[in-house]
Amino acid sequence: MVEQGMPTRSESRLSDEKASRMMVALRNGETLRKFAVRSHRLKAYFDANPGYAEEAKPLIEANAIAALLRKGARRDNTHCKYGHPLFGRTVYIRRNGKRQCLICAKRRDGAPPPPSAEQLKQVTAALNAGKPLRLICAGMIGPKRRATPIVSYIKLNAYRRQNPAFNQFVLSATVSNNSRGQQRRHNPEAFRVQVVRTEANDFYKILSLVPAGLPADARDDIAQSIMLALLEGVIQRDQVRTRVRHFVAEHNRVFPTKFAKFGDSQLLSLDEVMFEDGSATRGDTVSRGLWDSSPVLATLTG
Template sequence: MRPTHSKPIDADKAQRFLSGLREGKTLHVLCSGKVNGKRVSSEIIATHIRFREYCAEHPDFARQANALLAENMKAANARRGEFKRSQTHCKFGHPLSGDNLLIEGRTKFRRCRVCMARRAAAPRPPSEDQIQRATAVLNAGQTISRICWGVINGKKVADRIMSHPKLTLLRQRDPEFDRLVSLSRPRVRRQPTKILLRRNNIITPEMAEYNQIANLVPYQLPRDVRDDVIQSIFLAIIEGSLQRDQVHAHVRQFIRDHYREANRLGVGKYGLVSLDAPIFADGNMTRGDTIVRGLWD
């Protein structure tokens, strides 16, 4: 035989539902008589399924009930955590205010610093079940991140087995477990030490003059060309054929002279050209075919 509250809702039960909702009760209390898993009322009108069925069959009732439910749920959500918010002392009597109060950044939980320091200094020993689970995790090749935070490769995969202070206490008391933890540490391949050559921070007058002249030569030039141009400018300054205040006006001339001399020697920007190389990409004529006079003519 089904319980009485599982039977379909009649007009009397519907009125009891509305009366309970007007008193500020939530649907969970009216259908189960429980709040946060604790029974607070022995009166159970009907199940959630029966309530939804009755709302589907009676739109006027559903309109009134849903409006009251929305208000009651809003008030119930506002009451959540009220006990914790109004708590002025921890369960050991320490004040939750001033320097003794710690508010966690992510969860905003309030913590007692005195209790935290006491637990860190003298943690409770882990249970046998925790020790067995931690040993199984280490034997599986995982690290203490899985034991203390439930993290594997940076991802949360499970709840923690024990806190880090408990793990430290266990390692101090059990040398064999400590050896197992040491063997489970990931082996980090260290990179070979690189010798970093740092520039001398002392700027000499010669270095300052070099930088000043080098900054006048365009940076878009090939590195070897730019170095040769800078060298030619310095040589001209040393020989006295160029004044320092005339460098800016003659930079382009030094670049043209460099390319002219390089092309004369066959090592310019076009490089050394083979006589057997085609003149045009779409033809077979080579540079050697254009020679009309031999070397010994």
């Protein structure tokens, strides 16, 4: 009896379709490394298909030897593909023994591709939430990896050099990261309480920026919209004061007020039916416009 979720014997065999793709690759001079086929499965397929094995085995051996020769040829290179010397201070030996041209690396690090709009949005949201740059760029807090990095240090630093306003935002958002990190390390419970209090204080600080003349429920909705924009990285923390008017206007557009701009009377629709047993609307009762001629207007203009 086969347990649920475990591959059956037929499923673990090498399929004919994959074997045909492997043969095409072997004929093109490639190795079987990218196919990740296990040796016992390959041997079983060879035993079941002698004709296939007769052609595949010599190709596997020849392609493996050619691959080793190609590796050895690269090891003997004295210059990188851009002509920089691979010796002395211009070469770096990696842990796996591979050599790296430092001139190319410095040139690449000096002008990296800019971060995408989505990456900038995620970085802004993370900084608004008080996350450190080590977590944003390396995904680490302390010695352990906690999350997937959003953007590399090199890309972020290059973007900061090209955008002084964004750099100022990063500096203001990370000014207290050192003390926060020490508190997180030595007193995690107090740090958790501090985070909750900070979030609550942020809401009330934003609420204080919303015009006090608006209804209480409208002010709460606007403050919550600003908090959501901060968490999503749509705006930066230092932009809140200048963007409050935009959020108020957006709220008024979605939820138009029921009162006139001047005075305290409610707005009335001209399309509203006047009586339940009729079809006459309020607009039908309007007999004179604001700028129509009237005795008073005629007296003033005469």
